[in-house]
Amino acid sequence: MALAPIDPRDPLGIDDLFDAEELAVRDTVRRFCAERVAPYVADWFERGEMPTVRELALELGRIGAFGMHLEGYGCAGASAVQYGLACLEFEACDSGLRSLVSVQGSLAMFAIHRFGSEEQKQEWLPRMAAGEAIGCFGLTEPDHGSDPASMRTHAKRDGTDWILDGRKMWITNGSVASVAVVWARTDEGVRGFVVPTDTPGLSTPDIHHKMSLRASVTSELVLDQVRLPAEAVLPGVVGMRGPLTCLGEARYGIVWGSLGAARTCLETALDYAATREQFGKPIAGFQLTQAKFADMAVELHKGLLLALHLGRRKDAGKLHPDQVSFGKLNNVREAIEICRTSRTILGANGISLEYPVMRHVTNLESVLTYEGTSEMHTLVIGKALTGLEAFR
Known part of the structure; x- marks a missing residue:
């Protein structure tokens, strides 16, 4: 039997290694990107903004993109390979789009899903999965990138409350987020905190003059005596793990x-x-x-x-x-x-x-x-x- 010519887009026939559901996820994301992002993203990049990010988040929620590899709470429960193919298609459109999805699902949502209390999960994960609430992840600091264990952001107890002070840098989704997962040093070790972004003392100024990831929201998180209740801490982990x-x-x-x-x-x-x-x-x-x-x-x-x-x-x-x-x-x-x-x-x-x-x-x-x-x-x-x- 004569073999068909090699497909220059898939010369090794790797598509044959994916099952029908995996290909369906890939094709759904590919269509979404072609219709809703690709025609506009060069203009967004040139202007240095993603002007429709909240509208886009709702649409991404409707196709099940946020936290798609997580189980329950409105998440799709997709496989790791399905999630990987989705990431490939999002970034084939623009890295800023994949960053929006990745920070939402693999950082902010994942932290709450893996380490949060049931109350935190119920409060935030269904809304984040639907794109109704955007999340960000506060770890990197101006002076501490590759060595996050040396972070200066700290939290101290004040009665049953926590008081957070510090500054986080290069935070994707920061100024459009409804919730931030912030990591801080405490007397017990590094702890994570679920911080609604309307909490007094928290500001999220955008970072401008970027020459990369221009079609993406990048911000600082500035925490100045941010008071949080005891239930804001992620109970499931202590330390850099x-x-x-x-x-x-x-x-x-x-x-x-x-x-x-x-x-x-x-x-x-x-x-x-x-x-x-x-x-x-x-x-x-x-x-x-x-x-x-x-x-x-x-x-x-x-x-x-x-x-x-x-x-x-x-x-x-x-x-x-x-x-x-x-x-x-x-x-x-x-x-x-x-x-x-x-x-x-x-x-x-x-x-x-x-x-x-x-x-x-x-x-x-x-x-x-x-x-x-x-x-x-x-x-x-x-x-x-x-x-x-x-x-x-």
Whole structure:
């Protein structure tokens, strides 16, 4: 039997490894992005805003995107692979869109779902799943990124209440959030707090002048004598295990999402090279251009196989946090290189917002850094291989 030609969009036939439900989730998110975000996102990026974020959140809630991998409380209960495919499609549209979904579901909602009281879960998770309430996650500080255990934000008891003081930085969704999960030092160790953003003493100024993730809300959280009742604390965890567990969830989404940005850039370059002529023929017909395409396709689809392997392990309850570092380090590193190489194929047109390539390049500069820099994930893997810690 003669084999059909290879599909340049899926040269390894990886789609055959997904079941019907997984493909249905992927296609639903792909349609949503094509209809509701893709026509506008370049303009949002150029303007440095996501003007319809609250409206968009409600629509994302209606398709079950928020906290989709969580069980109960209005969440979809999707598999890890289904969630990964959704992240890939969101980031194929824009990293800022995937960040909105990821911070909501894998950081803010996940923290409450995993470590919160039943009252906290009932109060917040159904509204967050529906997109009626947006959440943010306060861990990173101006002077403490890769070393969050050195955070200065602190909480002290005042009778049965807690008083929070400190400052968090680079907070996705901050100024549009209804609730913030804030991590602070206490006499007992690091604790998480569920903080309604209308609490007196909390302000959320936006961060401007960004050259990356421009179609995303990024803010500070400034806590000045924020008084919270005793029931605001997350009761299920004490210590850095709490925020680091949440970060592991977000990193898993990035393993998939970064490949979406890479896929969009590669497909854009393929389409461009087929019609752009130099020296009398399409540039796709030149050997150096084909070498670029071959290298990009190999790395993209190797990354997808890695993401799928980690997703299957996660669904089987066998995924180790160090294995997520393998995925985050490799896939983001290769994705940004694919986007940069795609830019070279588009030449000067590659820097224009008429094409999505430079937008993805600059967005991935942030993705390369957040939820653990490449250096941190390298050292996580190094420790796993040698048994020796080299962070200090």
